[in-house]
Amino acid sequence: xxxxxxxxxxxxxxxxxxxxxxxxxxxxxxxxxxxxxxxxxxxxxxxxxxxxxxxxxxxxxxxxxxxxxxxxxxxxxxxxxxxxxxxxxxxxxxxxxxxxxxxxxxxxxxxxxxxxxxxxxxxxxxxxxxxxxxxxxxxxxxxxxxxxxxxxxxxxxxxxxxxxxxxxxxxxxxxxxxxxxxxxxxxxxxxxxxxxxxxxxxxxxxxxxxxxxxxxxxxxxxxxxxxxxxxxxxxxxxxx
Amino acid sequence: xxxxxxxxxxxxxxxxxxxxxxxxxxxxxxxxxxxxxxxxxxxxxxxxxxxxxxxxxxxxxxxxxxxxxxx
Numbered sequence: 043x044x045x046x047x048x049x050x051x052x053x054x055x056x057x058x059x060x061x062x063x064x065x066x067x068x069x070x071x072x073x074x075x076x077x078x079x080x081x082x083x084x085x086x087x088x089x090x091x092x093x094x095x096x097x098x099x100x101x102x103x104x105x106x107x108x109x110x111x112x113x114x115x116x117x118x119x120x121x122x123x124x125x126x127x128x129x130x131x132x133x134x135x136x137x138x139x140x141x142x143x144x145x146x147x148x149x150x151x152x153x154x155x156x157x158x159x160x161x162x163x164x165x166x167x168x169x170x171x172x173x174x175x176x177x178x179x180x181x182x183x184x185x186x187x188x189x190x191x192x193x194x195x196x197x198x199x200x201x202x203x204x205x206x207x208x209x210x211x212x213x214x215x216x217x218x219x220x221x222x223x224x225x226x227x228x229x230x231x232x233x234x235x236x237x238x239x240x241x242x243x244x245x246x247x248x249x250x251x252x253x254x255x256x257x258x259x260x261x262x263x264x265x266x267x268x269x270x271x272x273x274x275x276x277x278x279x280x281x282x
Numbered sequence: 283x284x285x286x287x288x289x290x291x292x293x294x295x296x297x298x299x300x301x302x303x304x305x306x307x308x309x310x311x312x313x314x315x316x317x318x319x320x321x322x323x324x325x326x327x328x329x330x331x332x333x334x335x336x337x338x339x340x341x342x343x344x345x346x347x348x349x350x351x352x353x
Binding site: 090147268 | 283287300301304319
């Protein structure tokens with residue numbers, strides 16, 4: 043597949059921008075913002091934890107839209123987008139879960155607890171991991187694409203649930219970083235957001251969003267390349 | 283202020299490793315496909331030369347098909 047030069051240049055520029063943003067965000071986390079008084083140094087995990095969540099959230103939205111678009115148009119490019127978004131989203135989501143668990147150890151005094159938010163985020167991750175297994179289990183390409191599209195639409199309900207759960211369940215101990223909450227009594231590990239914390243947090247979220255778009259774009263190109271190789275192999279086999 | 287530095291280091295090491303795996307898997311597949319493409323180029327070239335030059339013995343074409351890139 044031939045790509046236009048302007049698109050390739052945009053992707054190249056986006057890749058350099060991602061690297062630059064990542065370095066700046068790293069410097070901001072460790073040098074611009076100081077340690078939080080009640081949690082100490084471990085609070086710095088919070089920036090990456092939330093950034094990775096927003097990255098995965100964006101990718102799962104992309105997969106949801108791709109699923110709808112595939113069912114509407116039956117164009118393969120939407121299936122490629124869905125697959126690529128979920129594969130990269132799983133990586134970002136895993137960063138979110140694992141960093142959260144490491145933060146929880148000194149703050150909640152446990153690596154893991156079946157808090158409503160932690161439970162829904164685990165369900166979300168498993169739901170998208172099952173998407174990959176579903177794809178590999180169906181041989182007919184058209185059927186696989188159709189099932190994957192429907193599944194990616196249904197799986198998005200777990201993302202929605204993960205976002206709203208800390209706002210509707212009063213028994214959660216997970217802090218709410220942004221937006222309204224129905225409770226503040228049981229929350230463990232909440233802290234006041236200074237200007238520097240807010241700036242660093244917003245910058246890190248922006249960085250992760252740019253990184254996720256860049257990696258997604260590369261992953262889609264990889265998928266196109268794989269298909270191209272497959273068709274070339276088939277042609278050679280037919281000619282042999 | 284509590285001493286939680288170890289957990290912060292652990293968190294960032296794990297985060298970078300996972301990010302590295304996510305991005306690295308794409309890069310690794312890119313490289314692997316590039317190698318496959320180079321091999322396909324060779325095979326297609328030998329196929330073309332075999333069809334354009336029918337006097338070439340059949341063994342020559344199959345030898346080219348089995349060619350592997352030099353290390």
